[in-house]
Amino acid sequence: xxxxxIFSIGMRLSKVRRIIAVTGxxxxxxxxxxxxxxxxxxxxxxFKTGLLDADFTGxxxxxxxxxxxxxxxxxxxxxxxxxAGIKFMSASFFSGGRAVALRGEEITQSxxxxxxxxxxxxxxxxxxxxPPGISDASLDIIRLIPRAEMLVVTTPSVLAEETxxxxxxxxxxxxxxxxxxxxxxxxxxxxxxxDKPLGRVPFDSGYEKTLGNPRALAASKLFNxxxxxAAKLQAKSRDFCP
Amino acid sequence: MHEWAxxxxxxxxxxxxxxxxxxxxxxxxxxxxxxxxxxDRAAAxxxxxxxxxxxxxxxxxxxxxxxxxKAVFRCRACGKTFGLRDLNKLSHKESEAVHFLPEMAxxxxxxxxxxxxxxxxxxxxxxxxxxxxxxx
Numbered sequence: 001x002x003x004x005x006i007f008s009i010g011m012r013l014s015k016v017r018r019i020i021a022v023t024g025x026x027x028x029x030x031x032x033x034x035x036x037x038x039x040x041x042x043x044x045x046x047f048k049t050g051l052l053d054a055d056f057t058g059x060x061x062x063x064x065x066x067x068x069x070x071x072x073x074x075x076x077x078x079x080x081x082x083x084a085g086i087k088f089m090s091a092s093f094f095s096g097g098r099a100v101a102l103r104g105e106e107i108t109q110s111x112x113x114x115x116x117x118x119x120x121x122x123x124x125x126x127x128x129x130x131p132p133g134i135s136d137a138s139l140d141i142i143r144l145i146p147r148a149e150m151l152v153v154t155t156p157s158v159l160a161e162e163t164x165x166x167x168x169x170x171x172x173x174x175x176x177x178x179x180x181x182x183x184x185x186x187x188x189x190x191x192x193x194x195d196k197p198l199g200r201v202p203f204d205s206g207y208e209k210t211l212g213n214p215r216a217l218a219a220s221k222l223f224n225x226x227x228x229x230a231a232k233l234q235a236k237s238r239d240f241c242p
Numbered sequence: 243m244h245e246w247a248x249x250x251x252x253x254x255x256x257x258x259x260x261x262x263x264x265x266x267x268x269x270x271x272x273x274x275x276x277x278x279x280x281x282d283r284a285a286a287x288x289x290x291x292x293x294x295x296x297x298x299x300x301x302x303x304x305x306x307x308x309x310x311x312k313a314v315f316r317c318r319a320c321g322k323t324f325g326l327r328d329l330n331k332l333s334h335k336e337s338e339a340v341h342f343l344p345e346m347a348x349x350x351x352x353x354x355x356x357x358x359x360x361x362x363x364x365x366x367x368x369x370x371x372x373x374x375x376x377x378x
Contacts, residue, residue: 002371003371004371072342095349096336100346
């Protein structure tokens with residue numbers, strides 16, 4: 001038995017120039033918020049941008065972006081809806097707001113299916129929001145899309161910093177490209193936590209009120225900091241402009 | 243149509259297999275269609291007839307042979323084995339969701355014996371290539 005979906009992933013992503021997977025090995029450190037703000041900042045800068053919420057069991061990008069009423073169109077597979085200028089794909093489109101209880105193999109199957117049927121077409125950036133840790137979805141992204149660059153989120157906590165160090169060590173050993181690290185919820189005295197810092201995102205007490213409203217998000221302190229990170233990411237790849 | 247992407251993947255898998263096996267001509271691509279995903283057979287045949295022409299020449303006259311596979315679920319909590327008929331009847335919207343992403347069965351259905359959502363899709367999930375026949 002051959003799973004044909006594997007053979008389509010390269011084709012579906014052939015016109016995507018850069019793939020950034022937002023990871024972090026602790027829960028609640030702001031991966032989804034950073035991923036959404038990054039996608040929004042890139043789209044606002046004129047780049048064709050896609051966002052995949054690969055956290056199937058804890059999807060939240062649709063809440064951040066206010067995409068609850070969106071749904072993909074059936075055109076040679078599934079065409080992601082445009083949400084705030086971002087081509088957005090999420091299992092939340094299919095789960096109807098209910099709990100999604102999946103084990104590892106089922107997460108792998110879901111990810112394969114989404115990559116097989118999603119028509120991203122031409123993109124400058126595809127941002128992938130990964131679940132916490134280094135388990136099924138993250139390992140599948142590494143296996144299926146070796147060119148995906150990890151953007152590693154951490155917070156000023158010994159627990160988060162410790163897991164960050166472990167993650168960077170593993171990525172280096174596995175030769176996985178790392179776009180940089182982001183210190184989220186940083187205070188002014190926050191120190192650099194890795195040799196690949198891309199930047200800091202300050203704690204934004206007003207962020208909660210922006211949920212579901214991309215316009216409000218784009219006016220937030222968090223967004224401004226992430227937009228600076230997006231500019232640094234672009235600078236790391238100067239071979240194309242919007 | 244959603245089936246387009248799946249059938250395109252089948253044609254690409256057949257193209258790669260033909261290259262690896264050094265087949266000059268592929269006669270048939272045998273696929274298994276799982277009951278759970280409910281892929282439209284007629285659409286799959288029609289799409290394959292179109293998409294084979296976009297692949298390498300060895301595939302241009304290949305036909306698609308379809309084998310159906312009943313869905314079988316196994317509950318990890320109580321061990322019960324059950325089929326689609328044993329499950330709650332899905333609404334049109336729920337069936338569509340499972341059609342697009344078969345793992346959504348875990349969202350809309352449960353074990354008929356113990357109501358657990360922790361069950362395995364043992365057979366009949368989606369589309370697989372069983373065999374490729376051709377000439378060297």
